[in-house]
Amino acid sequence: MVGQCLESGVIYRAYASCAVESETGYAGGIVGLCNIGWITTCRFRGTVEGEISGGVAGHMENSLCEDSWSNGTISGRRAAGGLIGHATSLDDEPCIKNCYSSATVEKKLSSGTLGGLVAWAGDEVVAKHSYWCIDTAGTEDSAVGEARTLSEMTCPSAFNTYVDWNFSDIWMEDYLGINDGFPIFSDRTANENYSGGSGTLDNPYLISQVRDWLKLLESPYDWDKHFLLIADLDFKDASIEPLGDWETNKGFSGNLNGYGHCFENLQITAPLESHAGLFAGLENATIYNLCLKNVRAAAAQSAGTLAGYAIDSDISFCKATGTAIAGSHAGGLVGYSLRNRFYRCETSVRVQGYMSAGGMTGYAEQNTQFQYCATTENATALYAGGIAGFVSDSGLFTECRTTGNFFGVLMDGQDPALATHAGGIAGFCMNNIEFANCHSSGNSTGDRAGGIAGYCDRAPVFTQCSTSGSINGTDEESSGGGIVAICRNNVTISQCYSLASVNATYAGGIAAVLDGGFEINNCYVRGTAAGTVYAGGLGAVLYNGTIRNSYSTARVSLPTKSEGAGGLAGLIDNVTVEASYWDAERSGIDSSPVGTAKTTEDMTYPYATDCYESWDFSTVWTADSEMINQGYPWLSDLPPDPEEMPSEYSGGTGLSDDPYLISTVEDWLALCRTPRDWHRHFAVTDDLDFNGVTMPMAGTWTTPFTGSLDGRKHSFRNISMGVIDEEYAALFPIFQGGFIKDLDLIDISVMKCDHGAGFAYVLENATISGCTV
Numbered sequence: 037m038v039g040q041c042l043e044s045g046v047i048y049r050a051y052a053s054c055a056v057e058s059e060t061g062y063a064g065g066i067v068g069l070c071n072i073g074w075i076t077t078c079r080f081r082g083t084v085e086g087e088i089s090g091g092v093a094g095h096m097e098n099s100l101c102e103d104s105w106s107n108g109t110i111s112g113r114r115a116a117g118g119l120i121g122h123a124t125s126l127d128d129e130p131c132i133k134n135c136y137s138s139a140t141v142e143k144k145l146s147s148g149t150l151g152g153l154v155a156w157a158g159d160e161v162v163a164k165h166s167y168w169c170i171d172t173a174g175t176e177d178s179a180v181g182e183a184r185t186l187s188e189m190t191c192p193s194a195f196n197t198y199v200d201w202n203f204s205d206i207w208m209e210d211y212l213g214i215n216d217g218f219p220i221f222s223d224r225t226a227n228e229n230y231s232g233g234s235g236t237l238d239n240p241y242l243i244s245q246v247r248d249w250l251k252l253l254e255s256p257y258d259w260d261k262h263f264l265l266i267a268d269l270d271f272k273d274a275s276i277e278p279l280g281d282w283e284t285n286k287g288f289s290g291n292l293n294g295y296g297h298c299f300e301n302l303q304i305t306a307p308l309e310s311h312a313g314l315f316a317g318l319e320n321a322t323i324y325n326l327c328l329k330n331v332r333a334a335a336a337q338s339a340g341t342l343a344g345y346a347i348d349s350d351i352s353f354c355k356a357t358g359t360a361i362a363g364s365h366a367g368g369l370v371g372y373s374l375r376n377r378f379y380r381c382e383t384s385v386r387v388q389g390y391m392s393a394g395g396m397t398g399y400a401e402q403n404t405q406f407q408y409c410a411t412t413e414n415a416t417a418l419y420a421g422g423i424a425g426f427v428s429d430s431g432l433f434t435e436c437r438t439t440g441n442f443f444g445v446l447m448d449g450q451d452p453a454l455a456t457h458a459g460g461i462a463g464f465c466m467n468n469i470e471f472a473n474c475h476s477s478g479n480s481t482g483d484r485a486g487g488i489a490g491y492c493d494r495a496p497v498f499t500q501c502s503t504s505g506s507i508n509g510t511d512e513e514s515s516g517g518g519i520v521a522i523c524r525n526n527v528t529i530s531q532c533y534s535l536a537s538v539n540a541t542y543a544g545g546i547a548a549v550l551d552g553g554f555e556i557n558n559c560y561v562r563g564t565a566a567g568t569v570y571a572g573g574l575g576a577v578l579y580n581g582t583i584r585n586s587y588s589t590a591r592v593s594l595p596t597k598s599e600g601a602g603g604l605a606g607l608i609d610n611v612t613v614e615a616s617y618w619d620a621e622r623s624g625i626d627s628s629p630v631g632t633a634k635t636t637e638d639m640t641y642p643y644a645t646d647c648y649e650s651w652d653f654s655t656v657w658t659a660d661s662e663m664i665n666q667g668y669p670w671l672s673d674l675p676p677d678p679e680e681m682p683s684e685y686s687g688g689t690g691l692s693d694d695p696y697l698i699s700t701v702e703d704w705l706a707l708c709r710t711p712r713d714w715h716r717h718f719a720v721t722d723d724l725d726f727n728g729v730t731m732p733m734a735g736t737w738t739t740p741f742t743g744s745l746d747g748r749k750h751s752f753r754n755i756s757m758g759v760i761d762e763e764y765a766a767l768f769p770i771f772q773g774g775f776i777k778d779l780d781l782i783d784i785s786v787m788k789c790d791h792g793a794g795f796a797y798v799l800e801n802a803t804i805s806g807c808t809v
Contacts, residue, residue: 037066041073041099050078053232058086062094062121065106069094075101077206077221082108088155090121091139097124102133103206105218111142117155118168123179124158132163132180134201136189138172138218153181165199169218190217235261240293242266249299253279262291265326268298275303278333278344280316287317287345294326294354302328306335311344311371312362318346318370324353331358331385338362338371338398341385345372346397352379360387365398365425368411373397373404373424380408386415390447392425392463393417395438403430410437418456419463419490420444422478428466436461436474444482444490444510456510457490458482459520460503465492472499477680479506483514484521486547487536495526500673502533504563504680509540515548515576516540518563525552527581529559531656531671535682536563542576543567544606545590554581558656558671561588563682568595570606572628573618578605582612583630585651587639589619589668602628615649621702622684636702640667640709666709678712690716695746697721701729704752708732711739719746720779727754733769740770740800747779747807755784757792764791771796771804778806 037050050066062068063086066078070093080091088094091106101120110116118137125131132154141150149155152168157179170176171186188194191209198219201207208222230251231244240262243249246269252258253276280287299314306312312335314328315321323342331341338344339362342354356368365371368383376397383395392398395411404427411422419425422438444456444463457463460476469492476487484490487503498519507516515521518534527550534545542548545561561573570576573588583604594601603618603625605611613630620626620633627633638644641660648669651657657669665676666684683690684706687697695717698704701724707713714735735741757765765786776795786792794809796802 039068041067041070041075043072045070045073047073047075048077052079053081055082056084056086060087062086063089063112064092064094064121065090065108066092067094069097070099070101071097073099075099076103078104079221080106080108084108084110085112085144087113088115088121090117090155091119091137092135093120095122096120096131098126100131100133101135103202104135105137107138107215107218109140109142111144112148112155113144115149115151115155116141116143117151117178118153118173119166120154122156123154123161125160125162128160128162130162130164132161132166134164135166136218137168138189138216141173141175150175151178152176152183154179165201167197193219231266233264235263237262237291240264240291243269245269246271250276253277256281256286258290259286260289263293265292265294265297268300270300271302273301273303275305278304278306278312278314278316280311285317287319287343287347288315288321289319291322291324292326293324296325296327298327298329299331300329302331304331304333306337306339306344311335311337312339313341313343313371315343316345318343318349321346321349323349323351326354328354328356328358331356333358334361335371336363338365340367340370340397341383342369343371345374346370346376347374349376350379351376351381354381356383356385358385360385362389362398364391365389366393366417367397367424368395368413370397371399373400375402375404376400377405378407378409382410384412386413387417388415389417389425391417392419394421394424394462395440396423398425400424400426400431401428403432405432406434406436407432408435412439414441414443416443416445417463418444418447418450418454420458420482421463421490422460422476423462425463427462427464427469430468431462431465431470433461433471433474435472438476438478440478442478442480444485455483458485459489460486460505461488463490465489465496467494468496470497470499471501474501475503477504479508481508481510483509483511485509485514485540486517486520487534489520490522492520492523492527493525496520496523496528498529498532500531500671502535502674502676504535504677507536507538507540509543512541514540515542517544517547517575518561519546521547522549523547523551523554527552527554529555530557531674532559533671533674533676534561534563535676535680537682538564539566541568542606543571544575545572545588546574548576550575550577550581551579554578556581556583556586558584559586560668560670561590562665562668564591564593566593567601567606570600572602572605573623573625574604576606578608578611580610582614583616584614585616587617587619587668589622589639592623592625601625602630603633604628604631615651617647643669663709663711666706681710681712683713684710686721688719692717692744695719695744698724700724701726705729705732708734713743714739714741715743717744720748720750723751723753725753726756729756731755731757731767733757733766735768735770737769740772741768742773744774745776745779747777749778751780751782753782755781757784757786763789764797765789766793766795766797768796770798770800771802772800773802775803775805776807777804780807781809784809
């Protein structure tokens, strides 16, 4: 740091971690030569090599060195001292006071002199309460100072070591082991053990080992600095406290760039009534590209793998796995969030909160934003959501994706009159919350359960959102919706679709209840809506709103009565509908208080001329000529995922031990028009009469059927196949790799084509058994 310190010069609070080398003269970790100077509260970690070398000073004359220490390797050709190389003094006052060395000392020449504390000292040199460690120094010799063993110098230190040292203001015991047990400075501990850097934006402190992080925990003066993680840190299931001062509520306000590295296998438990996470709190902080792996956080207040709470912070490109449990709010990354941005973050964290729980955060308010975020684990709380449990005051969700199970649960001690909420993105929303391009394939369960949100009030907006999970109500007055369960006061739902299976007291393909002014524009439903009081393809109960250019093919059902079930809506008041339809055949419902009933043939490509009138097929809708959506129109900017399409059959999952069930002619026709199912397994459960139906084929020449068909001793009757100019006709043009068994074809006619067969025109690596024609 300094070559020479002369004439009353002072070196105070100097910290060096480096290599010092000198061909001639004096070499010191802090200063080469100090004459009539003062060295205080300094430390050196590194290597020093020179003619006459010292960990702090190469040569000290008529000077004072106090409250300082050194560690590393000190080597000299003529002399090497752990703290000082040479020392002289004109009087007998202490010139070394309250210092120690844990450095290793080496001599380069056989004639050289070594000293654990000082290599050579004049007769007047006095060292008071200063020590060297004989185990680390490699020598029991020193010109001055007191020798101690490693156990005597490390925490807990021996009673006769560090006598009269100031352990209240200057020093502190190293009870965390971040300096291998040797004392550290109480007011500047952070600079002592980082792996490099200076804490600035251009030269951040480097975190490369667990003890770097443990040191930061004890360094509140560095909580506003810049840090760079340069290695994965494995805590090996150790339990530590979060970074932050829970008594003063001070959080981290600096910058941490994870550089793609991970904190692994870490348990974080907050004391008393505080917050838990890697950080107790973030305030105006930036966290970037950080991985948290197998982190378990628990707190009485708020808990998240990254932070218990965050305020005005930016969290981007972060990933987390583990668990978070809290007495109030639990989040996959943050428990409680205020005015933060989450950008391109992913979690697979199981979260449970007494009040709220979400895959990103439990509770979010005042313009917290979630952009391109994804979660894959379960959330359980009174308010549970895939991204956030409870959201208020201008929240924004953009391009978010979730899977998993979201449970709105009444916890012990909570008022039984409270309603539980669960949503694929958010459980409960208030005041100007916007969802754009969000998708959930997760399952939501609660008194108010929705594919995107459980409950929303005061101007919520849903744009280009989609769902494909299972929505389940849990009490006698439950509400379930494919997009949202209950929405009130100026609701906008635009260009959304749902493939969800909805089961609740009030069940709607889009929403269970909409009230206080709503708009449903350019939406569709392809799932199910099973209610016990009201059920509708789009909504169960709709008040005061408008439906435009929307349709439903949802199977709508009530257990004991039909007057509460409708193809588009179960119950309405003051609702206007424009150019909106439901498939009366697929829904099983031939009435609705609003909307127009159509047949499957009318609504599937090529469309009837009086269906989808005035719809925008240039920019909003796409005609399904390629059967991506089984012939129904789909949103141009939101193509459906064929793998998420609901089955059109009477039961089953299409697996070998749970085949799709074919019990109606419509089931078979659904199989023929659904290429994504041509590798699945099917079983016939009833005799089917195809009289009046021109039978399509299951499969094509380029996409053959490769599954199985078990007739279970049933029959297909009155089959007519073949179209002019087609080359071939059969139930399956090519049947490849599977089996057909125990099915009879009765009164079959194959005409108007070049090649025809009953079951298959080409049978390849497949088996037909027990069948008749």
